[in-house]
Amino acid sequence: MNHLLSVDDLSVGDIEHLMTLTGSFAEVLRRSVPKVPALRGKTVVLAFFEDSTRTRSSFDLAARRLSADVVTFATGASSLSKGESIRDTVETITAMGVDGIVVRHPHPGIPAAIERYTPAAVVNAGDGRHQHPTQSLLDLYTLQTTIGSIEGKRILLCGDIMNSRVARSNVAMFTKMGAEVIICGPHSLLPPHRPNQMFGHPVEIVKDIDAVIGSVDVAYMLRIQNERIADAALPSIREYRATYGLTAERARRMASHAVVMHPGPINRGVEIDADVADSERSLITAQVGAGVGVRMAVLYQLLGPGKFDTGGEAAGEQPAAADRFDDERLSDPGGVGPWSTGEQGSPGSPGKSVDTVDADASTIDLNLIEPQATAPGPVQENAQ
Numbered sequence: 001m002n003h004l005l006s007v008d009d010l011s012v013g014d015i016e017h018l019m020t021l022t023g024s025f026a027e028v029l030r031r032s033v034p035k036v037p038a039l040r041g042k043t044v045v046l047a048f049f050e051d052s053t054r055t056r057s058s059f060d061l062a063a064r065r066l067s068a069d070v071v072t073f074a075t076g077a078s079s080l081s082k083g084e085s086i087r088d089t090v091e092t093i094t095a096m097g098v099d100g101i102v103v104r105h106p107h108p109g110i111p112a113a114i115e116r117y118t119p120a121a122v123v124n125a126g127d128g129r130h131q132h133p134t135q136s137l138l139d140l141y142t143l144q145t146t147i148g149s150i151e152g153k154r155i156l157l158c159g160d161i162m163n164s165r166v167a168r169s170n171v172a173m174f175t176k177m178g179a180e181v182i183i184c185g186p187h188s189l190l191p192p193h194r195p196n197q198m199f200g201h202p203v204e205i206v207k208d209i210d211a212v213i214g215s216v217d218v219a220y221m222l223r224i225q226n227e228r229i230a231d232a233a234l235p236s237i238r239e240y241r242a243t244y245g246l247t248a249e250r251a252r253r254m255a256s257h258a259v260v261m262h263p264g265p266i267n268r269g270v271e272i273d274a275d276v277a278d279s280e281r282s283l284i285t286a287q288v289g290a291g292v293g294v295r296m297a298v299l300y301q302l303l304g305p306g307k308f309d310t311g312g313e314a315a316g317e318q319p320a321a322a323d324r325f326d327d328e329r330l331s332d333p334g335g336v337g338p339w340s341t342g343e344q345g346s347p348g349s350p351g352k353s354v355d356t357v358d359a360d361a362s363t364i365d366l367n368l369i370e371p372q373a374t375a376p377g378p379v380q381e382n383a384q
């Protein structure tokens with residue numbers, strides 16, 4: 001596998017390997033000069049067709065910390081605003097000689113469709129309501145480094161499940177890694193699903209957050225994705241907070257060891273109270289912090305020499321931790337490093353069922369897609 005498009009494509013071995021790599025890069029990031037030559041000579045393009053603060057800066061920093069050259073373009077500031085199709089844009093970028101393209105787009109499946117028109121490695125940085133695999137990797141890393149293994153842990157995902165790519169990615173990630181996932185949200189914001197299943201993965205679905213808040217290890221709160229909701233899915237934000245929000249009162253009823261997460265941007269006083277977001281339970285800042293190391297691991301795995309595979313004969317001979325990144329070999333990468341371990345997700349794997357069909361890249365004709373036309377309507381910031 002030469003791209004990162006979906007959590008469903010990753011085996012448990014792939015994920016564990018990326019977690020190990022992330023740990024090593026986290027060590028690099030703590031150094032006084034937090035930079036290694038691993039991707040020197042490589043070029044990474046950040047193609048963001050949708051607004052982003054933390055994800056774009058995090059990929060940007062990650063690529064620079066690996067010594068790659070970075071080119072960034074956003075829809076408004078490129079020929080895309082002159083009506084050029086995504087296919088033409090991708091082929092133009094490719095002709096300049098790039099090694100990796102990091103794509104964010106409001107339409108599900110665009111990163112997978114782009115992959116057909118470029119030999120560069122494609123990383124999905126969020127495609128509509130479909131997937132956000134690096135968010136899931138950084139969430140897993142954050143959990144593993146704070147509460148330890150998530151196997152057997154109870155993780156509540158609460159909020160706008162239907163429109164959230166973070167929910168889709170994390171249901172796959174958390175169930176794959178052995179956690180018990182509990183889903184809670186207003187009926188109007190749950191996608192069609194089978195009993196005890198969400199996005200094809202086994203979960204517990206509850207109507208009442210108060211019935212579970214005292215028994216979960218993690219409360220993962222999701223923003224209402226106003227930009228993807230065509231009509232009023234909720235009667236009122238005040239009522240939403242009262243019924244589904246992580247209020248200070250609810251947070252007090254959580255187990256003493258339990259933690260709170262959110263992918264950001266947060267809407268304080270809607271899905272989470274300000275005091276809870278800023279409390280000691282909150283891992284929100286740690287999540288952002290983990291992003292750079294995780295994205296370094298992903299870029300290194302896809303674009304780097306791929307010498308540090310897990311499971312292989314040479315595994316025991318690997319240089320320890322961060323020292324390996326000083327190795328001169330890394331500044332002279334020998335080619336693209338594919339994911340190294342385990343079975344890959346197949347088209348019949350659970351995550352591909354039910355409502356992920358809207359991300360079927362084979363039906364997308366990039367010749368016809370003018371990014372301006374696919375962009376969603378105006379974003380309602382912080383609905384009151």
Ligand code: NCD
Pocket residue numbers: 054055126132135165166222223263264265
């Ligand atoms: C999320 C996103 O854009 O998917 N944010 C992020 O990448 N950290 C979640 C959101 O917008 O609610």
